[in-house]
Amino acid sequence: MKKLVLITTILSLGFADTGEGVSELVTLDTVDPTVHVLAPNGGENYVNEEFIEITWSASDFSFGNAPIKIYFSEDGGETYTDNTDFEENDGIYQWTVPDTPCIDAVVRITAIDEFGNSANDESDNSFSYYEVGAQISISPSSLSFDINLENSAEETQTLTITNSGDVPLEVAINQYFPVVDIDGNVYQTIQIGDQIWMAENLKVTHYNDGTEIPTGYSNDDWANLSTDAYAVYDDNESNADTYGYMYNWYAVETDNLAPEGWHVPTDEEWTALSDYLGGSSVAGGKMKECTPGSCPESEYWNSPNTGATNESGFTGLPAGYREQSDGTCYNMGSIGYFWSSSENYSTTAWNRPLNYHSSSVHRYNFNKRNGFSVRCLGD
Numbered sequence: 001m002k003k004l005v006l007i008t009t010i011l012s013l014g015f016a017d018t019g020e021g022v023s024e025l026v027t028l029d030t031v032d033p034t035v036h037v038l039a040p041n042g043g044e045n046y047v048n049e050e051f052i053e054i055t056w057s058a059s060d061f062s063f064g065n066a067p068i069k070i071y072f073s074e075d076g077g078e079t080y081t082d083n084t085d086f087e088e089n090d091g092i093y094q095w096t097v098p099d100t101p102c103i104d105a106v107v108r109i110t111a112i113d114e115f116g117n118s119a120n121d122e123s124d125n126s127f128s129y130y131e132v133g134a135q136i137s138i139s140p141s142s143l144s145f146d147i148n149l150e151n152s153a154e155e156t157q158t159l160t161i162t163n164s165g166d167v168p169l170e171v172a173i174n175q176y177f178p179v180v181d182i183d184g185n186v187y188q189t190i191q192i193g194d195q196i197w198m199a200e201n202l203k204v205t206h207y208n209d210g211t212e213i214p215t216g217y218s219n220d221d222w223a224n225l226s227t228d229a230y231a232v233y234d235d236n237e238s239n240a241d242t243y244g245y246m247y248n249w250y251a252v253e254t255d256n257l258a259p260e261g262w263h264v265p266t267d268e269e270w271t272a273l274s275d276y277l278g279g280s281s282v283a284g285g286k287m288k289e290c291t292p293g294s295c296p297e298s299e300y301w302n303s304p305n306t307g308a309t310n311e312s313g314f315t316g317l318p319a320g321y322r323e324q325s326d327g328t329c330y331n332m333g334s335i336g337y338f339w340s341s342s343e344n345y346s347t348t349a350w351n352r353p354l355n356y357h358s359s360s361v362h363r364y365n366f367n368k369r370n371g372f373s374v375r376c377l378g379d
Helices: 219-223 237-243 249-253 267-276 280-287
Strands: 004-009 013-017 025-028 034-039 045-047 051-059 068-073 092-096 102-112 118-122 127-130 134-138 142-148 156-162 169-173 189-192 195-198 335-345 348-355 364-367
Touching (some): 034 102, 034 118, 051 068, 051 102, 068 092
Parallel strands (some): 004 025, 045 127
Antiparallel strands (some): 102 118, 102 127, 189 195
């Protein structure tokens, strides 16, 4: 006598004939796993050869002992390389960052169950890794090498280092590669003293958790905001390409405005910058953009651009601001205003303006509803 075997699947039920006279229950899984990349998920910045954790979450009814495969891309997800064996689904993989810089890296996690069902997830946006602090040891001798000039791709400048002493000379060459925000915008960076700054104004439209930053407010609505928002000068998007966006302090206050590994500087950190540059009375000139070889002339600052040398590399720009009282934009070409993350009072926070007719960097507190530029500082 033939008996029937009951077959259950995740999706359906059926019967099968074994021909053995024995009933048995068979389970078939036809549902794909679920998998989500948790980190790096876009906007992170790492150092070459650093140890980091790749993390994910994945689930399925029919996972085996090693259902996870990890793939890496350095071209934004166009192509991937397979650098790992199948891994356990413990949610963590210890990864050594490659020793070559990259600004468009993506991770893909693939989950495969024992029935061959599979699913993939990728980093939502690119992350980057770069080299910092390359050391060169020089015996007593002379060394010459070329340095590419950032503002002139076709020119090189030769730096000659001579050591006439008896002790080997160590030269630290710090290379700071661009940082990428969650929108994929790329920013040049610069070391000033012990701090690493963005050398460009922020122009991100999403917080680092992927949430959109509110925008599009009329002048009247802007003047009455007590919540986070950003704006572009005179509603002209081309201004953002050069000057970045203007954010009210409520956006700064979220602590999610800067890319991962960066933050909006505190009032104390701004003071440390101006102190390193010789004090507030001269630091502004050293922070203001000017035309290389023709300072204080500038494509962006109004004349006379007093004291401008940009010797710090900060490259401060006169982006102007959006006024808190009436929502109108003012002072592009004349003043650049930079938020700190430090509150002064319930309605005001500390700010650092640069002015076209002064070599100073000032310290003022302004109403939180104002829209000002943001520069980020490395953690």
